[in-house]
Amino acid sequence: MKKFFVTAVMMMAASLAFAGDLKVAHVFSDHAVMQRETSVPVWGWGTPGAKVSVTTSWDGKTVSTSVSSDGAWRVKVTTAQAGGSHTITVKSGKETVEVKDIAFGEVWVCSGQSNMEMPMQGYGFQEIEGFRNHLMESHEFASRVRVFNIKADTTHVAQLDVETVWEYTEPNAFCNTSAVGYMFAKRLAQNLDVPVGIISNAWGGSRIEPWMSQEAVEGAGLTDDELTFVKSLKEHANRWPNSIATCWNGRMLPVAGYPVKGFIWYQGCSNIGQACYDKLQTAMVKLWRETWGCGDVPFIFALLAPYEHGDVDGRWRPQFVRTQMNALKTTPNSYAVCTETIGKKETVHPPYKQEVADMMAMRAFSCAYGQQSGITLDYPEPKSIEYLEDGRVRIKFTNVWSNLMSICARDIRGFELAGEDRVFHLADAYVDWDGETVYVKCDSVAKPVAVRYSFRNWMDPNLQTSYGIPVPPFRTDDWNL
Numbered sequence: 001m002k003k004f005f006v007t008a009v010m011m012m013a014a015s016l017a018f019a020g021d022l023k024v025a026h027v028f029s030d031h032a033v034m035q036r037e038t039s040v041p042v043w044g045w046g047t048p049g050a051k052v053s054v055t056t057s058w059d060g061k062t063v064s065t066s067v068s069s070d071g072a073w074r075v076k077v078t079t080a081q082a083g084g085s086h087t088i089t090v091k092s093g094k095e096t097v098e099v100k101d102i103a104f105g106e107v108w109v110c111s112g113q114s115n116m117e118m119p120m121q122g123y124g125f126q127e128i129e130g131f132r133n134h135l136m137e138s139h140e141f142a143s144r145v146r147v148f149n150i151k152a153d154t155t156h157v158a159q160l161d162v163e164t165v166w167e168y169t170e171p172n173a174f175c176n177t178s179a180v181g182y183m184f185a186k187r188l189a190q191n192l193d194v195p196v197g198i199i200s201n202a203w204g205g206s207r208i209e210p211w212m213s214q215e216a217v218e219g220a221g222l223t224d225d226e227l228t229f230v231k232s233l234k235e236h237a238n239r240w241p242n243s244i245a246t247c248w249n250g251r252m253l254p255v256a257g258y259p260v261k262g263f264i265w266y267q268g269c270s271n272i273g274q275a276c277y278d279k280l281q282t283a284m285v286k287l288w289r290e291t292w293g294c295g296d297v298p299f300i301f302a303l304l305a306p307y308e309h310g311d312v313d314g315r316w317r318p319q320f321v322r323t324q325m326n327a328l329k330t331t332p333n334s335y336a337v338c339t340e341t342i343g344k345k346e347t348v349h350p351p352y353k354q355e356v357a358d359m360m361a362m363r364a365f366s367c368a369y370g371q372q373s374g375i376t377l378d379y380p381e382p383k384s385i386e387y388l389e390d391g392r393v394r395i396k397f398t399n400v401w402s403n404l405m406s407i408c409a410r411d412i413r414g415f416e417l418a419g420e421d422r423v424f425h426l427a428d429a430y431v432d433w434d435g436e437t438v439y440v441k442c443d444s445v446a447k448p449v450a451v452r453y454s455f456r457n458w459m460d461p462n463l464q465t466s467y468g469i470p471v472p473p474f475r476t477d478d479w480n481l
Contacts, residue, residue, distance in 0.1 A: 020071070022046045022095035027255050028088065029099060029165040033146050033197025035259035036082045036104040042090075043074040043257075045160075050092050057087040067092070072160075079104050082194035103146070105195030106188055107260045108364075109288075110181035111211065111252075112267035113240075114204030115302070115356075118349055120182055121175040128179045129351040134186075135171065142168040144189045147177045150201040150255070154210065154235060154246035162254040166197070178202060180266060180302075183357030184364075191365065199260070201251050205240025207270045208277065209233060210247035212284045217244050220283035226276045240270065248287075256291040261368055262298035263288060264360050268324060269304060269348055273316050278326035285331050298367045299334040300360045301327075303472060305350050306343030312458040315481070318473035325472065335363045338379040340470035345458045355468065376401050380463075380471045385451065393417065393440040393451050400436045403466040414461030415440045417448040422479055424452060429463075438463070450477035 024044035034040055042054055046067040054075045055062040063075040077088070086102040110116055114123075120135070122128045147169055152162045167173040169182060178200045185196040203210075209217060209230055217230060233242040241247050263285075271277050285299045303321045328334055337359035342352040365371040380397040387393055397404055412429040417440060427442035440451055454461035454473040464470040 020045070020047060022052070022090065022092045022097055024088075024090055024097055024099060025161050025254070026164055027148060027162075027166075027199075027258050031101050031103075031146055031166040031168060032099065032148075033103050033105050033107055033166070033195050034079050035107045035261060036079055036194065038079055038259050039076050040079055040259050041074055041076050041257055042088065043072065044090065044097075045071050046073055046092050046095075047071075052090065052092045055089045055091075057089070058084060082106075082192075103143075103195035103197075105197060106192065107197045107199065107258070108181075108185070108188075109199045109201060109255075109260050109263045110178050110184070111201045111263065112265050112302075113202060113206045113270060115269075115349055115353075116178055116180055116264075116266035117200075117202035117204045118179050118353065119176045120179045122179075122351070123349060126347055126349050127351050128353055130354050131179075134183070135174065138169060138171055138174040141186055141189060142170040142174070144195050145169045145182060145185045146195065146197045147173060147181070147185075148197065148199045148255075149173070149177060150199065150251050152250045152254070154241045154243070155250040156243070156246060158249045159254050162251065179353040180357050180360070181264070183354050184264060184360050187357060187361035188364065191361075191371070192369065199255055199258070201255075202266075203241055203247060203251075205270055206247060206267070207233065207240075207242055208267055208280050208284060209244045210241035211252065211267075212280070212287055213245050213248050216283045216287040217280070220276070220279045222276050222279060230280075252288070253291075256288075257293060260292065260294060260297065262300065262364065264364075265299065265301040266356070267301075268320065272304075272309070272320045274320075275323060277320065277323050278330065281324070281327045282330040285334065296333040298364060299331060300363045300367075301334070301336055302356055302360070303336050303338050303340070305339035306345075306454065306458050306461065307348045307350075308345050309348075309457045312345070312456060314457040315455060317457040318455045318475075321473055333367065335367060335377075336379070337363065338470040338472045340454055340461050340472055341464050342470070343458070345460070359469070375467070376465075377469065379469050380404060380465060382474060382476075385476055387448055391441060391446055391448065393448055395438045395440065395451070397436050397438070397471070399469075400465055403435045404431050404438065404471075405435070405464065405466050412438070412463050414454040414459045414463060416452045416455065417442040417445040418450045418452075418477070419445045419447050420449055422450075422477075422481060424450075424481070427451075450475070450479070452476070 088099040090097040378399040415427040415429040416424040418424040425444040452475040
């Protein structure tokens with residue numbers, strides 16, 4: 001209760017600092033995309049006690065309120081069908097603020113660390129595959145895909161607003177927009193034929209803890225040791241965010257409550273090795289949904305792709321992926337997209353952002369828009385494993401629709417077998433003609449007792465379904481190897 005009181009006092013003090021001239025929050029700037037056919041809060045600041053009226057051009061309605069004692073005001077308006085170039089007019093006394101060229105459509109928050117932040121133009125010496133084709137089409141989609149690209153600093157003090165405005169994704173803005181976010185939004189715009197707005201809010205190298213409040217972290221169910229470690233994390237000058245709530249305060253709170261259809265998330269590298277990550281992600285999603293007041297909207301996240309991480313034979317990357325997957329059990333309406341076949345040994349930033357965006361979009365079409373219901377989008381997992389007398393291992397998979405395959409015909413990479421000596425050896429594997437069974441064999445392991453798939457940092461694995469859903473890493477043993 002004390003922490004909540006302190007936070008409320010801080011927010012009130014911040015609001016009072018905004019009091020005075022009539023203002024609207026930056027998220028309501030020209031060219032904004034607002035969620036269609038829903039109730040939308042519109043907020044800002046003014047002189048305490050003054051009357052504020054908000055008029056919407058699409059229906060001609062006016063809603064009035066008074067500025068509260070802390071200098072804040074808020075009303076609700078109802079948006080219409082997709083499309084339009086609408087205007088919101090805010091008046092208080094002799095002051096008037098107009099927000100023009102508002103489109104109604106679909107709004108998604110895109111957050112995480114560098115693989116979400118990575119812009120369409122790429123990083124130094126790290127490209128985005130397909131960039132040129134998207135650039136040539138950027139004029140066509142400039143007004144259909146709009147971005148609110150948040151670049152605010154970290155802070156331990158709760159903020160009310162961010163110095164960011166909505167932009168068309170014309171070439172300059174397009175080049176600096178999240179590649180995963182842009183490609184995801186473009187797929188939605190193409191398939192739904194509506195404007196799409198993305199609140200791009202990612203920071204390379206950030207841990208998950210900065211994207212959460214102190215209360216959310218403390219309520220995540222961590223052990224005493226885990227909580228002590230998380231609370232010890234500090235910010236370092238000219239480096240990525242570490243401390244609890246510093247991105248939440250400066251980047252999330254200012255737009256919390258702006259109606260969205262869902263969240264997409266690509267983060268985890270900076271938390272590798274943290275066994276409680278699934279608890280933290282579960283608590284973060286709960287916090288976001290409750291603060292937005294949006295119910296259990298979809299939360300779609302990417303599993304970490306293969307990369308050497310300093311040691312190609314290390315096991316910490318696949319172990320962390322399994323931890324990420326555990327969060328699915330504790331977060332309703334959440335979905336993981338597997339990136340196991342699209343990693344790069346040389347870089348933690350694989351260039352294949354279209355594949356990630358497409359898998360996220362397919363999920364969104366299914367869970368948010370009721371499309372593609374006849375397609376199995378869940379990644380394959382073993383449903384039965386048999387150790388045969390001839391030394392082979394027979395694995396049957398779920399969610400394959402009788403079309404499991406490898407990228408390179410029947411040459412499957414990524415399997416290992418071990419016998420009673422617990423020494424793993426690379427194994428040969430092939431898909432049976434039933435399309436759901438894989439046979440694994442290794443001449444160096446006469447009587448296997450354990451099988452692993454893609455359970456090293458880098459193995460260049462290639463097993464997936466015929467429509468591009470990769471098989472995530474798995475193991476049958478619990479050995480500490």
